[in-house]
Amino acid sequence: MKLYDFTLSGNCHKIRMMLAMLGIDYETQSIDLLDKEQLSPEFLAVNPFHKVPVIDDDGFVLRDSAAILIYLVRKYGKPEWHPDDPAAIAEIQQWLSFSVNEVFNGFAIARALIIFKREGDHEAAVELSRQGLDIMERHLKDHDWLALGRVTAADIACYPYTALIEEGHVSLEPYPAVREWIGRVEALPGYVAMPGLPYTA
Amino acid sequence: MKLYDFTLSGNCHKIRMMLAMLGIDYETQSIDLLDKEQLSPEFLAVNPFHKVPVIDDDGFVLRDSAAILIYLVRKYGKPEWHPDDPAAIAEIQQWLSFSVNEVFNGFAIARALIIFKREGDHEAAVELSRQGLDIMERHLKDHDWLALGRVTAADIACYPYTALIEEGHVSLEPYPAVREWIGRVEALPGYVAMPGLPYTA
Numbered sequence: 001m002k003l004y005d006f007t008l009s010g011n012c013h014k015i016r017m018m019l020a021m022l023g024i025d026y027e028t029q030s031i032d033l034l035d036k037e038q039l040s041p042e043f044l045a046v047n048p049f050h051k052v053p054v055i056d057d058d059g060f061v062l063r064d065s066a067a068i069l070i071y072l073v074r075k076y077g078k079p080e081w082h083p084d085d086p087a088a089i090a091e092i093q094q095w096l097s098f099s100v101n102e103v104f105n106g107f108a109i110a111r112a113l114i115i116f117k118r119e120g121d122h123e124a125a126v127e128l129s130r131q132g133l134d135i136m137e138r139h140l141k142d143h144d145w146l147a148l149g150r151v152t153a154a155d156i157a158c159y160p161y162t163a164l165i166e167e168g169h170v171s172l173e174p175y176p177a178v179r180e181w182i183g184r185v186e187a188l189p190g191y192v193a194m195p196g197l198p199y200t201a
Numbered sequence: 202m203k204l205y206d207f208t209l210s211g212n213c214h215k216i217r218m219m220l221a222m223l224g225i226d227y228e229t230q231s232i233d234l235l236d237k238e239q240l241s242p243e244f245l246a247v248n249p250f251h252k253v254p255v256i257d258d259d260g261f262v263l264r265d266s267a268a269i270l271i272y273l274v275r276k277y278g279k280p281e282w283h284p285d286d287p288a289a290i291a292e293i294q295q296w297l298s299f300s301v302n303e304v305f306n307g308f309a310i311a312r313a314l315i316i317f318k319r320e321g322d323h324e325a326a327v328e329l330s331r332q333g334l335d336i337m338e339r340h341l342k343d344h345d346w347l348a349l350g351r352v353t354a355a356d357i358a359c360y361p362y363t364a365l366i367e368e369g370h371v372s373l374e375p376y377p378a379v380r381e382w383i384g385r386v387e388a389l390p391g392y393v394a395m396p397g398l399p400y401t402a
Contacts, residue, residue: 048336048339049336060288062291062292062295063295064294064295064298064299066294066297066298067291067292067294067295067298068291070287070290070294071287071288071290071291074287074290075287075288084275086271086272087261087263087272089271089272089275090263090268090269090271090272090275091263091268093265093267093268093271093297094263094265094268096267096294096297096298097267097268097297097301098265100301100302101301101302101305104302105306135249135250138249
């Protein structure tokens, strides 16, 4: 198993977490997004979407962090984190879409604009982040986990950029239920932290 | 089965297509996004994300178009459009994420800025649309369908905003393989068109 990886990427972090939780040995190939290595002809041949993470599992190449999470849990021993039942799988999918939409476009972009000093509309990303956090907070007030009343792929998909959001200058202080959920994810067996924190000066 | 619906929404159109393809009878409740009906207390109680589509299947309430598609095909007779096999389901998920990301943030936003006269960065949405269309074109040159070499939930998820993209002032002329794929989707049994076209003056 090979992971095309960028250390500071929350999308890569969720795959590193899942591989560790499943006890899968893997090698990494670093794709430095700050050096634009994702635009090299070699990497574009692997993923024309020029994004990480990508996995290569013995020749099966897969992009998109949500797709990779689903593949790993189904193939390597935690199918209950993404079950077959129509209502259960759909409940998880709502949060996988949330992880692509509000979490990425809000939480991750708010952070990227700060820590990578990118140009963009930070205020809009913060506003979308607050909307997303409001929804998470309301849900997590009455639920320990995002879906099915137990840990699933949905929690892993939404965790990294939520845990990193203060780097995007969005305070988690008004969101106690979200903070408690972050703590529950970090207490899961096999959890690995984002390396190198704090890496913002 | 009840669908909270907005006629001009591509995300709602994909659900109307799927319900028709599965032969499911349903009633609709119109949520007029132009009148901000999605922000009414009644609808926020249904979906705090203030978005359509939402379905209510005999009390089971589900938001998010990708989640709804998965639920419908699994529960109502086309499980082969979203199979259990880890590699197959992950291949479809890549395109479901694409439908939330490039297709929605690019194709749908480019169109919304024009037809709903919204404020926003049309140029950025067009650029993201072109990147998405380039990737689809490269893939569809050698494949009839987005995933698994056959029609799946991925095609229904990506179809509406692709077929509507010229309303966002993005020409499909440079994308012959995409246009042929649009034709294949529109030839599927049970296909229903977006009503009221052309509705832009």
